[in-house]
Amino acid sequence: MGLGLLASRAMRPLRNSHSSVFLRTIVSKPELQSAESSAAAQAPPEPDLPPRTPVGGARIHFPNPEDAIEVFVDGYPVKIPKGMTVLQACEVAGVDIPRFCYHSRLSIAGNCRMCLVEVEKSPKPVASCAMPALPGMKIKTDTPVAKKAREGVMEFLLMNHPLDCPICDQGGECDLQDQSMAFGSDRGRFTEMKRSVVDKNLGPLVKTVMTRCIQCTRCVRFATEVAGVQDLGMLGRGSGEEIGTYVEKLMTSELSGNVIDICPVGALTSKPFAFKARNWELKGTETIDVTDAVGSNIRIDSRGPEVMRIVPRLNEDINEEWISDKTRFCYDGLKRQRLNDPMIRDADGRFKAVTWRDALAVVAEVALQAKPEEIVGIAGRLSDAESMMALKDLLNRMGSNNVWCEGTGTQPSADLRSGYIMNTTISGLEKADVFLLIGTQPRVEAAMVNARIRKTVRANNAKVAYIGPATDFNYDHQHLGTGPETLTELAEGRHPFCSAISNAKNPVIIVGAGLFEREDKDAIFATVEAIAKKHNVIRPDWNGLNVLLLNAAQAAALDLGLVPESTNSIESAKFVYLMGADDVNLDKLPNDAFVVYQGHHGDRGVYRANIILPASAFSEKEGTYVNTEGCTQQTLPAVPTVGDARDDWKIIRALSEVAGLTLPYDSVGGIRTRIRTVAPNLLNVDEREPATFGPSVKPEVTGKMDTTPFKSAVENFYMTDSITRASKIMAQCSAMLLKK
Amino acid sequence: MAMKSALKAIRERGLGTFFRELKEEGFLRALLDGNLMSLSLLLQTKLHNRGATLVGVDKFGNKYYEKLEGTQFGRHRWVEYAEKSRYNASQVPAEWHGWLHFITDHTGDELLMLKPKRYGVEHKENLSGEGEEYIYHSKGHALNPWQRDWSRYQPWQPTKTE
Numbered sequence: 092m093g094l095g096l097l098a099s100r101a102m103r104p105l106r107n108s109h110s111s112v113f114l115r116t117i118v119s120k121p122e123l124q125s126a127e128s129s130a131a132a133q134a135p136p137e138p139d140l141p142p143r144t145p146v147g148g149a150r151i152h153f154p155n156p157e158d159a160i161e162v163f164v165d166g167y168p169v170k171i172p173k174g175m176t177v178l179q180a181c182e183v184a185g186v187d188i189p190r191f192c193y194h195s196r197l198s199i200a201g202n203c204r205m206c207l208v209e210v211e212k213s214p215k216p217v218a219s220c221a222m223p224a225l226p227g228m229k230i231k232t233d234t235p236v237a238k239k240a241r242e243g244v245m246e247f248l249l250m251n252h253p254l255d256c257p258i259c260d261q262g263g264e265c266d267l268q269d270q271s272m273a274f275g276s277d278r279g280r281f282t283e284m285k286r287s288v289v290d291k292n293l294g295p296l297v298k299t300v301m302t303r304c305i306q307c308t309r310c311v312r313f314a315t316e317v318a319g320v321q322d323l324g325m326l327g328r329g330s331g332e333e334i335g336t337y338v339e340k341l342m343t344s345e346l347s348g349n350v351i352d353i354c355p356v357g358a359l360t361s362k363p364f365a366f367k368a369r370n371w372e373l374k375g376t377e378t379i380d381v382t383d384a385v386g387s388n389i390r391i392d393s394r395g396p397e398v399m400r401i402v403p404r405l406n407e408d409i410n411e412e413w414i415s416d417k418t419r420f421c422y423d424g425l426k427r428q429r430l431n432d433p434m435i436r437d438a439d440g441r442f443k444a445v446t447w448r449d450a451l452a453v454v455a456e457v458a459l460q461a462k463p464e465e466i467v468g469i470a471g472r473l474s475d476a477e478s479m480m481a482l483k484d485l486l487n488r489m490g491s492n493n494v495w496c497e498g499t500g501t502q503p504s505a506d507l508r509s510g511y512i513m514n515t516t517i518s519g520l521e522k523a524d525v526f527l528l529i530g531t532q533p534r535v536e537a538a539m540v541n542a543r544i545r546k547t548v549r550a551n552n553a554k555v556a557y558i559g560p561a562t563d564f565n566y567d568h569q570h571l572g573t574g575p576e577t578l579t580e581l582a583e584g585r586h587p588f589c590s591a592i593s594n595a596k597n598p599v600i601i602v603g604a605g606l607f608e609r610e611d612k613d614a615i616f617a618t619v620e621a622i623a624k625k626h627n628v629i630r631p632d633w634n635g636l637n638v639l640l641l642n643a644a645q646a647a648a649l650d651l652g653l654v655p656e657s658t659n660s661i662e663s664a665k666f667v668y669l670m671g672a673d674d675v676n677l678d679k680l681p682n683d684a685f686v687v688y689q690g691h692h693g694d695r696g697v698y699r700a701n702i703i704l705p706a707s708a709f710s711e712k713e714g715t716y717v718n719t720e721g722c723t724q725q726t727l728p729a730v731p732t733v734g735d736a737r738d739d740w741k742i743i744r745a746l747s748e749v750a751g752l753t754l755p756y757d758s759v760g761g762i763r764t765r766i767r768t769v770a771p772n773l774l775n776v777d778e779r780e781p782a783t784f785g786p787s788v789k790p791e792v793t794g795k796m797d798t799t800p801f802k803s804a805v806e807n808f809y810m811t812d813s814i815t816r817a818s819k820i821m822a823q824c825s826a827m828l829l830k831k
Numbered sequence: 832m833a834m835k836s837a838l839k840a841i842r843e844r845g846l847g848t849f850f851r852e853l854k855e856e857g858f859l860r861a862l863l864d865g866n867l868m869s870l871s872l873l874l875q876t877k878l879h880n881r882g883a884t885l886v887g888v889d890k891f892g893n894k895y896y897e898k899l900e901g902t903q904f905g906r907h908r909w910v911e912y913a914e915k916s917r918y919n920a921s922q923v924p925a926e927w928h929g930w931l932h933f934i935t936d937h938t939g940d941e942l943l944m945l946k947p948k949r950y951g952v953e954h955k956e957n958l959s960g961e962g963e964e965y966i967y968h969s970k971g972h973a974l975n976p977w978q979r980d981w982s983r984y985q986p987w988q989p990t991k992t993e
Binding site: 429 | 982984985986987989
């Protein structure tokens, strides 16, 4: 008996009496041994239907129980809600229908014809992706008719498809390759010449080999529906049909990399990844992205010590299945400008590599000489919660409490969690019908949040209003104003847009974290809260007041209470500990101050540093991050650290020991135990912790808003942190794609 | 024994010829060295080669002899190394190896035609013990002066600032 047969016997529900199970003799056919069980075996066989599980764990949600209809897939009854297509019904029934053009997040095109199935009483096979399921429909997916239909479609698709799988980057993860193996014929009858199509230049990210295109139009639909750019389209008819930009034009979307994933063949592939690796030699590590505050779920594909590519991971609550181009293509920055040795600046201003022992001894000596109020610690925008906790603990032991995270401004308020996270949640934005964006440009600050807003605008015609400097959106919006005066008008109810907010069922206000840097931020936030209160934005069942953070470390830093004691501590600092902080303004720092830079890239922060301690990047360490909606997530190490670099928290722990102020933990578990006492929500990984109190408990603010208009928080979408600034691909993108 | 056969050679071929041959072989240099051992070895070789046919000379100057009559079968091919003092078997290049070890009857000169032009590397003797700089080191070996760099990242280069 073969293994397969054994397995199928084990999986099949037992039809025989139980005696044959328990009293099993060592013969292959127990029916022959006992008369009782042989009688049972002769009982009329019921239809052999192995229990089916939905494809990919597909779940169905019945919005309205009366609308459930029953269809039969291969004789197996399934209950589905009305309006589902035949293909979805088959998925629920556990039958995977081959498809090329159908994508669950895009509109239905029905032009590849691969999903043909036989439906009883239908004269022809039907395209299941475009056919709504009707009650009592009898769908047959493995009849000779269906098989022949698929085989024929496959033969037509392969007619004009080049046989260049060995040099194709999609090889190994190609839908056409897989499905032609599974459903195609073993021979073709095509003897003429194959057609060829001119390749299009879509920019520095997407490589096109248009001869391979099978005209599924997934990329066209993605560009128009999700990315919101009208760049791609179909030209021509029949065999002259091709995908392209109408005029020679680059694809200028911050989500353009996703067309690489949705392309079922190798027509659109990643340009930086071209000919670098095969997908079967890569090791995937499921981790999260830190280049913006969204915390997109990604998979880092690495080969040996090298990150080869970054692809998205499905997370319905955060990034669905898309990621931004910055997330996807920043990885070459991880291989450039890396700090790999501890270095000390000599008297003549040159850096010299030293051992960890010497470096830590010097840092500890200087730190212990400085007065407590002269010690300052700044965490960078990519720091993880563990290292920020260690930094804060170390500085507190030295007697200083001047520790903060860059980007949170001079006086961050970490008192109310609702004041700095996205209370509606990213997926909750889909319920909204009016958006008011204050000083934020989600398209560059958080591309995935912008994609969610665009989805909402498309789905339920939500109105979008924007206050801030002129910028381009990929959906209709009203530009209300550029600065705080408009806020005042809205708060006082004088603005015409007030009625739209008041009449909205689920209004959403999104405030940009760029406003944290303003001096009058308390007054601005008070005004925003007044608007929210006036227009009933915060209700028991709906919290529409959101802050959109800018970088990955911010939320965790505020959760951990990284709030500086004094606002101008930099001006009198003698010892500054920069933990990956590159964008902090050090102009006012005294010249005799000693600056320690701990980080992974030789970026802006290095140039003022007296000593460099090399740390690990997000792809090399296990770290906790909180995204802008307050969801805790963890990165996992995909590749080893470079050179002599160490994890951030380990460096600080070692320094504390050298300085004689040993921190009471020496493992990640130890730090997490410490974090539990400060911010227990950071330990509930992959869970979103909502804020407990709304802004109603906030004390009154007596400040006046400055009339200076809001500034844009992100100058260059492609280069926001040390990793992306080191990346060549990002430099190319910003040179070619950003509008001058 | 050696003396006796040397005398025999002188008697057979005349003193002049004998000395000319010895001179060619660097005998006098060996004599000046005072190294009697190498002197006697040289003489022995010289005498052994008598009556043998010189089949070929490779590019290092090693001479390959064959003598079919009067020798034991299996000892009828031999090499006289160009290097008289520090010779070793690895000085025989690949093309002559087969002939010398009775693997083939093709001489090295014939087999040289088969050597691939594009990628056939020059023969190199085994230099173990001659010093680290002479020995072969793999591309990743720390002593290889052209050691390959496998690091997959580019480190930040400190530049003088301010």
